[in-house]
Amino acid sequence: MSQTFLGMPLLPVFGTGNLHASESFPKAAHRELGNAQLRANLGHATHTIRDKRLQVVSELPDWEQLRDAGSAIKESVMARLPELLEQFEKNFTARGGVIHWARDADEANEIVAGLIRETGETEAVKVKSMATQEIGLNEYLEEQGITALETDLAELIVQLDHDKPSHILVPAIHKNRSQVRDIFLREMPGADPALTDDPAKLAAAARTHLRRKFLTAKVAVSGANFALADSGTLAVVESEGNGRMCLTLPESLITVMGIEKLLPTWQDLEVFMQLLPRSSTGERMNPYTSLWTGVTEGDGPQNMHLVLLDNGRSAALADEMGRSALHCIRCSACMNVCPVYERTGGHAYGSTYPGPIGAILSPLMTGIQAEENNSLPYASSLCGACYDACPVKINIPDILVHLRGVDVDSKRGKKKIPTQMDAGMKAASWALSSGKRLGLLEKGLPLGRLAAGPDKKITKLPGIAAGWTQSRDIPAPPPQSFRTWWAKEHRGPDADGGPMPSHNKGDQP
Amino acid sequence: MSARDEILGRVRAALKDSPQVPQVPRGYRATSGLDEKALIELLVDRLVDYKAQVAVVDAAEVPTRIAALLVGAQSYVVPAGLDSGWLAGVEYEPADGRRHLDSAATPLTVAELDGIDAVVTGSAVAVAETGTIILDGSPSQGRRAISLVPDHHICVVKATDIAGILPEALRRIDGTRPLTMISGPSATSDIELERVEGVHGPRKLDVIIAR
Amino acid sequence: MKIALFATCIVDAMYPATAKATVAILERLGHEVVFPGGQACCGQMHVNSGYFKEAVPVIANHVAAFESDDYDVAVAPSGSCVASVKHQHPMIARSCGDRALEKRAAAVGAKTYELSELLVDVLGITDAGSQLGSWFPHRVTYHPSCHGMRLLRLGDRQQRLLNTVRGIDLIPLPEPDQCCGFGGTFSMKNADVSSAMLEDKAANITATGASLCSGGDASCLMHIGGGLSRQGSSIRTLHFAEILASTEQHPAQIAGEVQLLSGKAAQ
Numbered sequence: 001m002s003q004t005f006l007g008m009p010l011l012p013v014f015g016t017g018n019l020h021a022s023e024s025f026p027k028a029a030h031r032e033l034g035n036a037q038l039r040a041n042l043g044h045a046t047h048t049i050r051d052k053r054l055q056v057v058s059e060l061p062d063w064e065q066l067r068d069a070g071s072a073i074k075e076s077v078m079a080r081l082p083e084l085l086e087q088f089e090k091n092f093t094a095r096g097g098v099i100h101w102a103r104d105a106d107e108a109n110e111i112v113a114g115l116i117r118e119t120g121e122t123e124a125v126k127v128k129s130m131a132t133q134e135i136g137l138n139e140y141l142e143e144q145g146i147t148a149l150e151t152d153l154a155e156l157i158v159q160l161d162h163d164k165p166s167h168i169l170v171p172a173i174h175k176n177r178s179q180v181r182d183i184f185l186r187e188m189p190g191a192d193p194a195l196t197d198d199p200a201k202l203a204a205a206a207r208t209h210l211r212r213k214f215l216t217a218k219v220a221v222s223g224a225n226f227a228l229a230d231s232g233t234l235a236v237v238e239s240e241g242n243g244r245m246c247l248t249l250p251e252s253l254i255t256v257m258g259i260e261k262l263l264p265t266w267q268d269l270e271v272f273m274q275l276l277p278r279s280s281t282g283e284r285m286n287p288y289t290s291l292w293t294g295v296t297e298g299d300g301p302q303n304m305h306l307v308l309l310d311n312g313r314s315a316a317l318a319d320e321m322g323r324s325a326l327h328c329i330r331c332s333a334c335m336n337v338c339p340v341y342e343r344t345g346g347h348a349y350g351s352t353y354p355g356p357i358g359a360i361l362s363p364l365m366t367g368i369q370a371e372e373n374n375s376l377p378y379a380s381s382l383c384g385a386c387y388d389a390c391p392v393k394i395n396i397p398d399i400l401v402h403l404r405g406v407d408v409d410s411k412r413g414k415k416k417i418p419t420q421m422d423a424g425m426k427a428a429s430w431a432l433s434s435g436k437r438l439g440l441l442e443k444g445l446p447l448g449r450l451a452a453g454p455d456k457k458i459t460k461l462p463g464i465a466a467g468w469t470q471s472r473d474i475p476a477p478p479p480q481s482f483r484t485w486w487a488k489e490h491r492g493p494d495a496d497g498g499p500m501p502s503h504n505k506g507d508q509p
Numbered sequence: 510m511s512a513r514d515e516i517l518g519r520v521r522a523a524l525k526d527s528p529q530v531p532q533v534p535r536g537y538r539a540t541s542g543l544d545e546k547a548l549i550e551l552l553v554d555r556l557v558d559y560k561a562q563v564a565v566v567d568a569a570e571v572p573t574r575i576a577a578l579l580v581g582a583q584s585y586v587v588p589a590g591l592d593s594g595w596l597a598g599v600e601y602e603p604a605d606g607r608r609h610l611d612s613a614a615t616p617l618t619v620a621e622l623d624g625i626d627a628v629v630t631g632s633a634v635a636v637a638e639t640g641t642i643i644l645d646g647s648p649s650q651g652r653r654a655i656s657l658v659p660d661h662h663i664c665v666v667k668a669t670d671i672a673g674i675l676p677e678a679l680r681r682i683d684g685t686r687p688l689t690m691i692s693g694p695s696a697t698s699d700i701e702l703e704r705v706e707g708v709h710g711p712r713k714l715d716v717i718i719a720r
Numbered sequence: 721m722k723i724a725l726f727a728t729c730i731v732d733a734m735y736p737a738t739a740k741a742t743v744a745i746l747e748r749l750g751h752e753v754v755f756p757g758g759q760a761c762c763g764q765m766h767v768n769s770g771y772f773k774e775a776v777p778v779i780a781n782h783v784a785a786f787e788s789d790d791y792d793v794a795v796a797p798s799g800s801c802v803a804s805v806k807h808q809h810p811m812i813a814r815s816c817g818d819r820a821l822e823k824r825a826a827a828v829g830a831k832t833y834e835l836s837e838l839l840v841d842v843l844g845i846t847d848a849g850s851q852l853g854s855w856f857p858h859r860v861t862y863h864p865s866c867h868g869m870r871l872l873r874l875g876d877r878q879q880r881l882l883n884t885v886r887g888i889d890l891i892p893l894p895e896p897d898q899c900c901g902f903g904g905t906f907s908m909k910n911a912d913v914s915s916a917m918l919e920d921k922a923a924n925i926t927a928t929g930a931s932l933c934s935g936g937d938a939s940c941l942m943h944i945g946g947g948l949s950r951q952g953s954s955i956r957t958l959h960f961a962e963i964l965a966s967t968e969q970h971p972a973q974i975a976g977e978v979q980l981l982s983g984k985a986a987q
Contacts, residue, residue, distance in 0.1 A: 011522045030912045039916075045702045052702075065536040072533040079528040082520050095685070101512040153708065154699035170699055177700050199700040203708045210709065215619050215658075231685050241657065241695035241710025248653045249619055259516065266684040270676040271537070273690075277639075281704075284555065285639035285692035288710060290653075293685040298613025299652040300687055310516045318523035321815075339899045343916045379910060381903025381917070382768060384870035398811075404770025405815070421905070425766055429774035432729060432761035433781040442733050457949055467911030471918060472946030475734070482727050482736035486755050492747065 012319075015312020015365040017105030017135045021350025024375040028348040029340075041176045042345050049336045052282025053389070059284070060274070069271045071393040074327035077262050078317060084229040084262045085308070091232030095294020097304040104311045105135035108256060111307050112137060112221060113144045115254050119303075121146075121218045124254075125210075127236060127246045128152035129223025130168055130330055131256045131309055133352045137221070148221060149213055151242035153206050160187035166346030166354065169280050169332035174345050177202065203240075210242065220246035220301070224257040225329070226272060230265045233293040234306070237276060239286050247290045253301035258309050260317075260326040272329060275391035279331035312365030321402040322364045327392045328357050334386035334396060340379055349376060356386035360399045368407050377403035420464045435483075442481035452476030541638065541673020548637045548671045549718055555640025559693025560706045561714040568719045571665060572598035575629055578663050578715050582626040586611050586655050590648020591631060595665060611655050612648075622658035628711075629663045630656050635671045636678045640693065642666060642716065643678060645686040653687055662711040664691075668720045721751045721843075724786060726796040726805070726832065728938070729761035731959075735938045737973065741965035742797045742835060745852060748965075749843060758785035764804035767812055769905045776816050779809050779825060786828045793842065794832040797961045799868020800937050802834040807871060834868060835961055836877040836936060849886035853967045857887035860963070861930035863921070863944065865937040866899050878936045878960050885963055891928040895920075902943035918947040925955060932974070934960045 021028065032038060057063050077084060089099050100115075102108035112132075116124055124141070126132070126148050138148045138159075150159045154172040158165050161183045165171030172180065177197040184191050184202065188209050195205055222243070226235040234255060236243045247253060263269060277286040295304050317323050335341040335355025346354030350372065351362035359376040368374045377400045386396040418426070431437050452458050456476035461469045468474070480488075510518075543551065549565055556563045566574050576598035579585055587596065589612035601608060609625060611617045617625075631649030635642045642664055644650040656662055672678035682688070695710030706712070723746055727739040743753050763778030782805065786794050796802050809825035839845040848854035862882055868874040883890050901907065901917025921944060925933045931954070935941050938959060945957035956974055966972035 011519060013519055026910050026912065029910065033912050033916055041701070049698075049702045062537040065534070065538075068534050069537055072531045075528075076530045076533065079524065079530045081524065082517050085517065085520070099513075101516050103512050103515060107512060151709075152699070153697045157699070170702060172699060173702065175700075180700055199697075199703060200705045200707065202700060203697050203705050207708055214709065215623055228684065233684055239695070240697045240699075240708035242708070244653070244657050244689065245709055248657055259520070266679065267676075268533075269684070270679045273679075274537075274675055281698045281702075283692075283698075283704070284558075285636070285641045285690070287559075287692050287694070287696045289688075289690040291684065291688040291690075293687075296646065296687045298616060299646055299654075308516070310519065314516065314519035314523045317520060320526055320528075323523075323528075339901070339917050340910075340913050343913055377770075378906065379913075381866070381899045381901055381906045381914065383866040383899035383903070385866075385897070385899070388870055401768055401770070402815075404768070405772045406770075408770035408772075421769070425769060425771040425774050429766060429771070429777055432763065433777035435756075435758040435760050435781070435785060438729065438732070438760040445733065459950070464908050467908035467914075468946075470911050471915035471950055472907075472943060473949040474946055475942065475949075477734055478736050480736070482732045482739040483755075483757075485736055485740065490743070490755075 012315030014367045018352045021372040025379040029344040056278045088229040097294040109140040124219040125217040127222040214245040220250040252303040254305045256307045279333040279391040316364035333389040337385040445477040448477040551637040565718045585627040588651025627661040628659040661713040722791045724791040724794040728801045738959040741961040744965040756785045762801040762804040803867045803871035847884040854885040859889045861928040863935045894924045
C-alpha cells in the first residue's frame with residue numbers, strides 16, 4: 001500500500017448536503033398524513049407499480065439467483081473498493097476522461113461549477129441524478145449564475161413547481177395528472193391553454209418545451225447508474241430519451257457519481273441490467289440505456305469529466321452492520337412496497353433518500369446524531385416488505401434495528417433524566433428476564449381488570465403509551481395468567497381442552 | 510493531501526476489519542435454449558408490448574419493407590456503413606436531398622438532424638426476452654445522434670443476431686464501444702407511474718427482423 | 721413427543737386462552753406438553769427499540785429456560801416471537817460480544833417452532849377437522865402477520881389449517897400482506913402512521929363481512945382488535961390456535977356478541 005494512515009482524519013467523516021431530516025419523522029409524518037390528496041396520489045401510484053413489479057419479476061425463473069448474484073457482487077465491491085476505484089480511474093483516464101475527487105457536497109459543487117465555467121456557458125442540461133440532488137447542485141449553480149435545467153419529466157415537474165422530489169425514481173409521485181397539468185399551464189412558457197391532463201399530452205408538452213434546449217446545449221450534467229472498473233465504462237439507465245440527448249449531443253459531459261457505484265467487470269452488468277428495470281419501473285427493460293467508455297472520436301461529447309463523490313459513503317462503509325446499505329442501486333422498490341412511505345410520502349424523510357433505504361442510508365452517511373436523522377430508523381414497523389423487494393437483498397429491517405441500537409447507545413449517560421422510554425425499557429428488562437418476577441407481576445392482572453371497568457377495555461393511557469390509545473383500546477386483562485392457570489388448574493391430556501372428539505376419530509377424508 | 514488520497518484513505522480505514530470477498534454465485538440462466546423460430550416469436554411479442562411496430566421478413570424483402578416504411582418521410586438519414594442493398598428499394602434521386610449520409614468523418618450537425626424525419630440503421634444484437642436492441646456504433650449503426658434526433662427509427666435486426674436473454678447478448682458485444690440499448694420507443698412512467706410512449710427519443714420505432 | 725411450550729409474555733399475561741388452546745391441541749394429538757417455569761419473554765421489544773443491552777438479560781433468561789434436553793421441540797403460538805428467538809437472539813448475543821450465549825441461543829432457536837409450522841411440518845396435520853376435531857361455525861377472515869410471513873416463511877400454513885376447520889366460513893382478506901401497523905413501540909413512537917395503517921387494515925377486515933379476524937400473533941391481533949373496538953366495531957379477533965382447539969364439545973369462548981353462522985349467538 002503506497003498510502004500511509006499518518007495524518008488521516010479520524011473516521012468516520014460524515015456527509016453534508018441534502019441528507020438531513022430538519023424535523024423529526026413523526027412530526028413531519030403527522031403533517032403529511034393530513035394531506036388527503038397526497039395520500040390518494042401515493043396510494044394509487046404505489047399500488048400500480050407494486051403490481052407491475054410482481055408481474056415482471058414472476059416471469060423470471062431465476063430471479064432469486066439474480067438477487068443472490070447481485071448481492072454478492074456488491075459485497076465484493078465494498079470489500080475491494082480501494083482497488084476497484086484505482087482500476088476504474090486508470091481505465092477511464094486512459095480513454096480520455098478526466099476524474100475529479102470530491103470529499104463532500106461543497107467540494108463536488110465547486111468542481112462542477114468550475115468545469116461549466118471553463119466552457120464559457122451559463123446553462124447546462126441535466127439528466128436525473130440522485131447524487132446531484134444529494135449535494136444540492138442546482139441550488140449551488142443558481143447562486144453561481146448558472147442555470148441547470150432538469151430534463152427528466154418528473155424532475156421538470158418538481159423544478160417548475162419549485163417543489164422538492166419525494167421519490168428517487170418518480171420525484172413527482174406525490175402529484176397526480178391534473179396537478180401536473182396545472183403546473184405546466186402556470187410555469188411552462190408557451191404551454192397550450194387547451195392542454196388536458198392526459199399523461200401522453202403532458203409528455204408531449206414536455207417534449208416541445210425541452211427540444212430546443214437539448215439541440216443547443218453545450219454542457220450536460222449527469223449521474224451514473226453503474227461504472228465498470230475493468231473498462232472505465234459508465235452507464236445511465238433511463239426511459240424518456242432525455243438521458244441520450246444529454247449524453248450524446250453536448251460537447252461537454254460532467255458526470256457526478258458516488259464511489260460505491262462501481263461494478264468489477266462487464267459480466268456483472270448482465271446481473272444488474274436484469275435486476276434494475278424490473279425492480280424500478282416494473283418493466284422487462286427500460287427504454288434506453290447508454291454506455292460510454294471515455295471519449296469516442298466523432299461520436300458524443302469530446303470533453304468527459306467524472307466527479308467521484310464520497311460525502312459520507314466512507315462513513316457508511318465503516319459501519320460493518322450498515323455498510324450493505326451502499327449496495328443500493330436506487331431502484332426504489334423498497335419505497336414502493338413500504339406501508340409507511342405509502343402513507344407519508346418522501347418529504348417526511350427530509351433527506352434526498354426517502355423510504356426504507358433512506359431511513360438507513362441517510363443516518364449512515366450523516367451520523368446518527370445529525371439534526372433529526374436519529375428519528376429515521378424508527379420510521380418503520382419492521383414488516384420486512386422492503387427486504388423482500390430489494391433486488392440486492394439489503395436487509396433493511398436488520399439495519400434499521402442496528403441503527404436504533406446505535407441511537408440508544410449514543411445517548412447513554414448523556415441525559416441527566418432518563419426518558420420514559422429509557423425507564424420503561426430498563427424496568428421491563430428487569431421484569432422480563434425472570435419467570436418468577438414476571439409471574440409475580442402477573443398477580444396484579446386483576447387490578448388492570450378493575451381499571452378497565454365494566455366495558456372491559458382501557459381507552460386512555462398516559463405518557464408515551466398515549467400514542468397507543470389515540471386510536472386503539474386495550475382489552476381488560478384476564479383474571480389470571482396462563483402461568484397461574486398452568487400451576488393451579490392444568491390437569492393434563494383429556495381434561496383441559498377435551499380429548500379428540502370420538503365421532504371424528506378415523507374420520508379421515 | 511489531495512482529495513483523491515484522502516478519500517482512498519478513508520475507504521481503506523473503513524475496511525480495517527478486512528471483510529471477506531465473497532464468491533459470486535452465478536446460478537442464474539446463462540442461455541435461453543430457444544431456437545431461431547422461438548427467439549423471433551419472443552422478440553416480436555416483447556417489441557409489440559412496448560408499442561413498437563414489427564415486421565418479420567426474409568432477408569431479400571428488407572429493401573421493399575424499408576422503402577414502404579419511408580414512404581411518408583420527406584428526408585431520412587443513414588449511417589455511411591449501412592448495407593447499401595437495404596436501400597435498393599428506395600427511389601434515390603441525389604438531387605432531391607432526401608437521403609443523408611452520416612459518419613464520424615462527415616457528421617451532420619444537430620440542427621441538420623433535427624430537420625430529418627427518419628433514420629435507418631442496422632443493429633449489433635437483440636435480446637428476445639426483454640425486447641431490447643443494442644446499437645454499438647459500428648458502421649451499420651453510425652453515430653449515436655443519428656438514431657436519436659429523428660422522430661422515426663427504422664431498425665433492421667438480423668435473425669442470427671437475436672440472443673435469448675441478456676447475458677447471451679452482452680457476451681456478443683464489446684462493452685467499450687459507445688452503446689445504446691433500446692427497448693421500444695421512448696416512454697415515461699413519471700405521471701402516476703403509468704407508462705406512456707413517446708417523449709424525447711424517437712416516438713416511432715419500426716423493427717424489421719430479417720430471416 | 722415431549723413439547724415445551726413458550727407461551728410468550730403477551731399471551732401469558734393477556735391472552736391465556738391462546739396458550740391453553742395450544743396445550744389442548746397438542747395434548748389431543750397425544751403429545752406431552754411441558755411449561756418451563758423460568759420463561760418470560762423473547763426480548764424483541766427491547767431489541768426492536770434499540771435497547772440491546774437491556775435485551776441481553778431477557779434473552780439469556782429465555783435461553784436458560786429452554787436449553788434443557790428434556791424436551792424434543794419447543795413451540796410458541798407466535799411467528800414474531802419465534803422469529804426473534806431464531807434470528808435476533810444469536811445476533812444480539814454476538815453484537816454484545818457474548819459468543820457462548822450466541823451458541824446456546826442458536827441451539828435453542830434450532831428446536832423452536834411456530835405452532836402452524838410444528839403442526840404441519842412436524843406433526844403432519846393437513847386437515848384440522850378430521851385430525852384435530854376442529855369445529856368453528858363462524859364467518860372468519862385471516863390476517864397473516866408480517867414476521868411469520870416474511871421472517872419465518874410460514875406461507876399459507878395457518879390459513880390452510882383454518883380452511884380445514886369444520887363449519888368455518890373463511891373469507892379472504894383484501895391486501896392480506898399489508899402490515900397492520902403494530903410494529904411494537906412503532907405504534908407509540910409513530911402513532912399517526914401506525915394508526916393510518918391500522919385504519920386501512922380495519923377497513924379491509926370490515927369489508928369482508930366476517931365476524932372474526934384470526935391470525936397467528938397475539939400482539940398484532942391486540943392491535944387490530946383494539947382499533948376495531950375503538951371504532952365501535954363488533955368484529956372480534958381470535959388467535960388461530962383457539963379456532964383449531966374449538967370442538968363441538970368444547971367450543972371456543974369468544975368475548976362479546978358473535979353471531980354463529982346458524983344465527984345463534986355464540987355466548
